[in-house]
Amino acid sequence: MKAKITVSPKKAVLDPQGKTVQNALEHMGYKGIRAVHVGKYLEIEVEGDREIVRQQIDEACRKLLTNPVIEDYQFTLE
């Protein structure tokens, strides 16, 4: 099965990359942009029992894939 993980900076954390993308979009003429947040996206193809995989992915997110101090994550299993 495939785990799809999205990681984004917590709301309280400065996101200079997002601000840069927002400025670039505005300079290109796009209107109405209120905010841009830039994060990471991971796809992990993994085999095993669904519930165990869910626990392992959650643990891997906390230990390796994200920095829980400054990032939030969500994932789905398909």
Place this chain on the structure above:
Amino acid sequence: MKAKITVSPKKAVLDPQGKTVQNALEHMGYKGIRAVHVGKYLEIEVEGDREIVRQQIDEACRKLLTNPVIEDYQFTLE
């Protein structure tokens, strides 16, 4: 409304970052991992007509946010 964009390397493109994450997970003891792909995730908060926003986000993905030669993207509007 909010556009959620995921960008991942095309299947034919080398993904050294994904391979590195896969190796790290295996060294940490996780079993059954077949592949890892690392990409980008963007959230854009934008106002305007839904259909126009959809066209603008699609255009911005092709022109600025992704490299269509080596990356695929998908987005949803919420």
